[in-house]
Amino acid sequence: MTILVVAEHDNASLKGATLNTISAAAKLGGDVVVLVAGAGAVAAVEAAAKVAGVAKVLSVDSAAFADLGAENLAAQVLAVVKAAGGAISHVLAPATTFGKNVLPRVAALLDVAQISEIVAIESADTFVRPIYAGNALATVKSADPVKVITVRTTAFEAAGEGGAVAVEQVAAAGDLGLSKLVGRELTKSARPELGAAKIIVSGGRGMGSGENYQKVLEPLADKIGAALGASRAAVDAGYVPNDYQVGQTGKIVAPQLYIAVGISGAIQHLAGMKDSKVIVAINKDPEAPIFQVADYGLVADLFEAVPQLVAAV
Amino acid sequence: MKILVPVKRVVDYNVKVRVKSDGSGVDTANVKMSMNPFDEIAVEEAVRLKEAGVATEVVAVSCGVGACQETLRTAMAIGADRGILVETDVDLQPLAVAKLLKALCDKEQPQVVICGKQAIDDDANQTGQMLSALMGWPQATFASKVAVSAGKATVTREIDGGLETLEISLPAVVSTDLRLNEPRYATLPNIMKAKKKPLETVKPADLGVDVTPRLTTIKVAEPAKRSAGVMVADVAQLVEKLKNEAKVL
Numbered sequence A: 001m002t003i004l005v006v007a008e009h010d011n012a013s014l015k016g017a018t019l020n021t022i023s024a025a026a027k028l029g030g031d032v033v034v035l036v037a038g039a040g041a042v043a044a045v046e047a048a049a050k051v052a053g054v055a056k057v058l059s060v061d062s063a064a065f066a067d068l069g070a071e072n073l074a075a076q077v078l079a080v081v082k083a084a085g086g087a088i089s090h091v092l093a094p095a096t097t098f099g100k101n102v103l104p105r106v107a108a109l110l111d112v113a114q115i116s117e118i119v120a121i122e123s124a125d126t127f128v129r130p131i132y133a134g135n136a137l138a139t140v141k142s143a144d145p146v147k148v149i150t151v152r153t154t155a156f157e158a159a160g161e162g163g164a165v166a167v168e169q170v171a172a173a174g175d176l177g178l179s180k181l182v183g184r185e186l187t188k189s190a191r192p193e194l195g196a197a198k199i200i201v202s203g204g205r206g207m208g209s210g211e212n213y214q215k216v217l218e219p220l221a222d223k224i225g226a227a228l229g230a231s232r233a234a235v236d237a238g239y240v241p242n243d244y245q246v247g248q249t250g251k252i253v254a255p256q257l258y259i260a261v262g263i264s265g266a267i268q269h270l271a272g273m274k275d276s277k278v279i280v281a282i283n284k285d286p287e288a289p290i291f292q293v294a295d296y297g298l299v300a301d302l303f304e305a306v307p308q309l310v311a312a313v
Numbered sequence B: 001m002k003i004l005v006p007v008k009r010v011v012d013y014n015v016k017v018r019v020k021s022d023g024s025g026v027d028t029a030n031v032k033m034s035m036n037p038f039d040e041i042a043v044e045e046a047v048r049l050k051e052a053g054v055a056t057e058v059v060a061v062s063c064g065v066g067a068c069q070e071t072l073r074t075a076m077a078i079g080a081d082r083g084i085l086v087e088t089d090v091d092l093q094p095l096a097v098a099k100l101l102k103a104l105c106d107k108e109q110p111q112v113v114i115c116g117k118q119a120i121d122d123d124a125n126q127t128g129q130m131l132s133a134l135m136g137w138p139q140a141t142f143a144s145k146v147a148v149s150a151g152k153a154t155v156t157r158e159i160d161g162g163l164e165t166l167e168i169s170l171p172a173v174v175s176t177d178l179r180l181n182e183p184r185y186a187t188l189p190n191i192m193k194a195k196k197k198p199l200e201t202v203k204p205a206d207l208g209v210d211v212t213p214r215l216t217t218i219k220v221a222e223p224a225k226r227s228a229g230v231m232v233a234d235v236a237q238l239v240e241k242l243k244n245e246a247k248v249l
């Protein structure tokens, strides 16, 4: 039994989400093989070879993967699975926008179901996954010969470093030429990444404006070394970029401490943060649903409370 | 140019679902059902492309029980020209839906399929990508901006690090994210007009598609509840608790 992990990287470095996916793969009890399909992604290949629990790394280097487009990547994964002649029992990727983009394509090409965003592994064919914005957990069993799975990264620890394993070069499946990258606008920040942060300070519509968001929340985040997040309402209103959104349809986070400021606590928002270890809510409305999941609730005007908090920590 | 828009009937996003006591699923009896919000955005985008003179026809498709007709009528009230219901009582999984849509794409020959990025019931986020793979077409998922012209589409996508813009050849599949547009409210006259628009019903067997589920749900459970928290009187008490009780600062 071989478990193929499709590595997420940006052709420079290996993304942290890959490490959580490798831990999930290791729980299945087979040889974990990591596929790094990239263009000049040498550092990512080297990093993958050093991850504990990995048996082998497959490296495919081709300009076809320069944009990391789903079409070429899925075709490559299919080629690798076919070449293994039935040895590959599982294909895993993180449930990030990368994995969600590529893996359903792989599943369709293999004519198998895809199992989205698993949070637990019961056995090699049975998995637990949230449905209805995390208001229910479904245990599903797959009858397909290959299980194609995306992994919720917050549910599995990041794999550590081990010894370096062998890297095998694999021939590229080719360029389908269906899609071309025009450009990327990536948010640059010196703060920790939302998905990996130990502390997150998140702002909602209560912030009132992008300027307020910056003026009020950034000093707090700076002082306690937190990442910044937001509700959908704050993103929709243009206070912050889209990649700040936490929730059912944004990022799923589970930090040690989540501080929700001016966020009401809609189920779609809770879906993204209710597995945080400690939740703090600051809201002026004592009836706000966020208080039902908060460990510590403070009914206060955020424009007074947050500056006080900055001074006190 | 024809646009095909798949729409799903789901439990309304305002409903807090309850897990059935026998663990067989969630209770959907007597619960408000609506069009999946992402699909509404998809219909709106297609209708806007038609209003802009880019598209000539918008066809809405729904797969599922007979009541999905209501969902199709909603799509037609927003502005879709006609509806196709693929009727079945089988619990449809994304791969089956993608195959049904493939059969309809083979027949209808749309240039663009615009679908929601995920349905808010099963939260799968698969169908668009699967359809695109089965057709051998390009895909642009999680779209927040779409421009269509002469055989290609330029799509801005919401990704984990920010935004990405792709140029894809047509035909193609686009899946919508929340910020693509704000769907209009269907007006009463348009709701009335929608009742007269053509709605065709077919069965999976007519399309030659086997929709047998590949995944079996063994049980559905409620997630662990968080233990009750406390309200603090002021910032000083909050900081004290975070430092000494929770030990997270």
Ligand SMILES: Cc1cc2nc3c(=O)[nH]c(=O)nc-3n(C[C@H](O)[C@H](O)[C@H](O)COP(=O)(O)OP(=O)(O)OC[C@H]3O[C@@H](n4cnc5c(N)ncnc54)[C@H](O)[C@@H]3O)c2cc1C
Residues within 6 Å of the ligand: A203, A204, A205, A206, A207, A230, A231, A232, A233, A234, A245, A246, A247, A248, A249, A250, A251, A261, A262, A263, A264, A265, A266, A267, A268, A269, A272, A282, A283, A284, A285, A288, A300, A301, A302, A303, B013, B037, B038, B120, B178
């Ligand atoms: C399909 C779908 C998907 C969605 N996905 C997501 C998602 O992924 N993530 C997400 O977050 N939402 C999502 N939503 C939206 C969600 O339903 C809510 O609309 C949203 O989370 C509300 O954001 P909010 O709490 O910032 O705003 P509001 O609900 O408007 O709450 C603002 C809060 O700020 C408080 N406030 C105002 N001023 C102050 C002040 N001065 N001091 C203190 N408190 C103050 C108010 O009391 C209020 O509780 C989704 C919705 C749909 C339909």
